[in-house]
Amino acid sequence: MAKVVVLGAGVSGHTCASFLKKKLGKKHEVVVVTPNSYYQWIPSNIWVGVGQMKIDDVRFELKKVYDRWGIVYKQAKALEIHPEGDASTGRGFVTIEYTDADNAGTRENVEYDYLVNATGPKLNFEATEGLGPDQNSYSVCTYSHAAHAWEHLQESIKKMQAGEKQRFLIGTGHAMATCQGAAFEYILNIAHEISTRGLSKMAQITWISNEYELGDFGMGGAFIKRGGYITPTKVFTESLLAEYGINWIRRAGVYKVEEGKAHYETLDGEDHVQEFDFAMLIPAFSGVGMTAFDREGNDITDTLFAPNKFMKVDGDYSQKPFEDWSADDWPSTYQNPTYGNIYAVGIAFAPPHAISKPMTSEKGRAIFPTPPRTGMPSGVMGKITALNIAERIHGATEHAHKASMSRMGAACIVSGGFGSFTGLGASMTVFPVVPDWDKYPEWGRDMKYSVGEAGLAGHWLKVLLHYLFFHKAKGYPFWWLIPE
Amino acid sequence: MNKYHIKAYFDEAYPPVPGKSTLFWRKFVPWQFIRFIILNVKMMRIVVGGHS
Numbered sequence: 121m122a123k124v125v126v127l128g129a130g131v132s133g134h135t136c137a138s139f140l141k142k143k144l145g146k147k148h149e150v151v152v153v154t155p156n157s158y159y160q161w162i163p164s165n166i167w168v169g170v171g172q173m174k175i176d177d178v179r180f181e182l183k184k185v186y187d188r189w190g191i192v193y194k195q196a197k198a199l200e201i202h203p204e205g206d207a208s209t210g211r212g213f214v215t216i217e218y219t220d221a222d223n224a225g226t227r228e229n230v231e232y233d234y235l236v237n238a239t240g241p242k243l244n245f246e247a248t249e250g251l252g253p254d255q256n257s258y259s260v261c262t263y264s265h266a267a268h269a270w271e272h273l274q275e276s277i278k279k280m281q282a283g284e285k286q287r288f289l290i291g292t293g294h295a296m297a298t299c300q301g302a303a304f305e306y307i308l309n310i311a312h313e314i315s316t317r318g319l320s321k322m323a324q325i326t327w328i329s330n331e332y333e334l335g336d337f338g339m340g341g342a343f344i345k346r347g348g349y350i351t352p353t354k355v356f357t358e359s360l361l362a363e364y365g366i367n368w369i370r371r372a373g374v375y376k377v378e379e380g381k382a383h384y385e386t387l388d389g390e391d392h393v394q395e396f397d398f399a400m401l402i403p404a405f406s407g408v409g410m411t412a413f414d415r416e417g418n419d420i421t422d423t424l425f426a427p428n429k430f431m432k433v434d435g436d437y438s439q440k441p442f443e444d445w446s447a448d449d450w451p452s453t454y455q456n457p458t459y460g461n462i463y464a465v466g467i468a469f470a471p472p473h474a475i476s477k478p479m480t481s482e483k484g485r486a487i488f489p490t491p492p493r494t495g496m497p498s499g500v501m502g503k504i505t506a507l508n509i510a511e512r513i514h515g516a517t518e519h520a521h522k523a524s525m526s527r528m529g530a531a532c533i534v535s536g537g538f539g540s541f542t543g544l545g546a547s548m549t550v551f552p553v554v555p556d557w558d559k560y561p562e563w564g565r566d567m568k569y570s571v572g573e574a575g576l577a578g579h580w581l582k583v584l585l586h587y588l589f590f591h592k593a594k595g596y597p598f599w600w601l602i603p604e
Numbered sequence: 605m606n607k608y609h610i611k612a613y614f615d616e617a618y619p620p621v622p623g624k625s626t627l628f629w630r631k632f633v634p635w636q637f638i639r640f641i642i643l644n645v646k647m648m649r650i651v652v653g654g655h656s
Contacts, residue, residue: 358619367616496651529650541633547643549650569650575630577640581647603651 295373545578
């Protein structure tokens, strides 16, 4: 009997665990370790943040689903990885600490034959002074953050209804934050909600981003076919903001947030202050900060993890200039190069380098987005890792399934407002996620697969995906037929 | 200067914005239903290609 331990139950980890159990059945053990008691469908948090969905619309209890599937569920956070075991065992194990009310603080060593790190990001609010829902800005990174943001957004709406103008600042809260897409959805949804209440003239809405040009989204921007032209996503993005009456600040690295004030530096080295009444700013991400030890107890964290605390996998991590970056640098099996029975998927794997061109301000501050690894790519990585591990357990010696971000596409629907007949969704697809300038020298990507279209259909599609992915995540009949 | 809103000389003035017909077609349900089908097909091409 083999034992596979999955750390994390987000899109990547939950997908991985579900396919592992499906492929391995009762003969082998699948264990999920996650500090959360709920699964959350993060893309719909945006709608919680504008009051169009409740918290329970975007989450469900993991235990019920895992009990039904026969997956061992431990509500705990992983602290240490011991890939070689220790003096008492030659088997790799993870030290975990329970987070549920009954066992909080209790530690346990969980042995494994295969380990999947799908821990996602640490929301690193501390990297920006004064940032975060406990301090001077809001967040939509979790359902509780989004609900908190909605509480305060309602206060701003009431003030506008009472005749008091409000300033909104939405975007990235760190010079190297990623997830611009989520912030972009939120600003469009806020503008939509304000517009539907007839309050647009009472609001000054500003987008702030670390992107060199808008529409970069941490993937170096893209080109789409639109209206008979090949158009950069810069135009597509700016067009949506202009349509919604939103101003923007780009090339900005926010480094301090005070009550009602965001301090940022732009690439030209100048410092600025943007005042606000309501700010939702995405924090920097880092790995969750697990440590690793060898059999003798020596710290080998640097062997398993990159300096940003994300786990090293089969990518090319050699330092080289932007011009020498290649699509082949990107990992395809997500296997750790030192310990072959450890994998890292979703946000937890260390990207070999940024996708957007690194930019540094005249004062030396790096201001550019780090690569996104969320959504569809995360799910695909989770699935192929589950299939590869299951096949290894059944005797395979090679990885039959590969999913490099430079060989896979991504479909993204940016919500621009909620409503069956008044909503809007901007649908975008790119192939591949990481541009491959050798294979596609003209545009970096295959233009056959490019889509950029705004309309009600996009909103319907996003709502449909919400329910489809919940169906899949809850393991309802034929869940495996729904693609990632 | 205060009397008119001059649409130039700032970033927000330059991107294309949708005209009346585009806004109409974006919310016209029969047309959007067709686009919904087409978008589904286009998305599925990407999804199927993603599992290499």
